[in-house]
Amino acid sequence: MIKLLYSIDEGYIPVVVCDICGRRIKDGLMAAAVYQIWDLADGDMADVLHAHLGDCQAEAETRLGGQVGWDHLSRHLLLMLAPIAGIDIDKIREVDQLNSILMFGRADAIEKK
Numbered sequence: 001m002i003k004l005l006y007s008i009d010e011g012y013i014p015v016v017v018c019d020i021c022g023r024r025i026k027d028g029l030m031a032a033a034v035y036q037i038w039d040l041a042d043g044d045m046a047d048v049l050h051a052h053l054g055d056c057q058a059e060a061e062t063r064l065g066g067q068v069g070w071d072h073l074s075r076h077l078l079l080m081l082a083p084i085a086g087i088d089i090d091k092i093r094e095v096d097q098l099n100s101i102l103m104f105g106r107a108d109a110i111e112k113k
């Protein structure tokens, strides 16, 4: 979930908190957006839990029950914010490709244009 962290020096800062353990998620590549994937029709919205990778993610999958999917939180948040913030979706894809390189260390993850 999203909360506001208050800092005397910086004011209110939006942060993502793990829906399972309640601790702040500081690295979007080390966290997941876990979502329901069954019985969805066009236009339906699935419930999503934000969780640290590992035990928190496993618990999120259990709580949602049955068939679930997941995505790295960094990608999930970028795709969510793009239409709200007016961010070019092609820029999101570039970040997605960068994430692939960071995660797998493969230069070939970048599509040749």
Ligand SMILES: [Zn+2]
Pocket (backbone or CB within 6 Å): 018, 019, 020, 021, 022, 023, 051, 052, 056
């Ligand atoms: Zn957690």
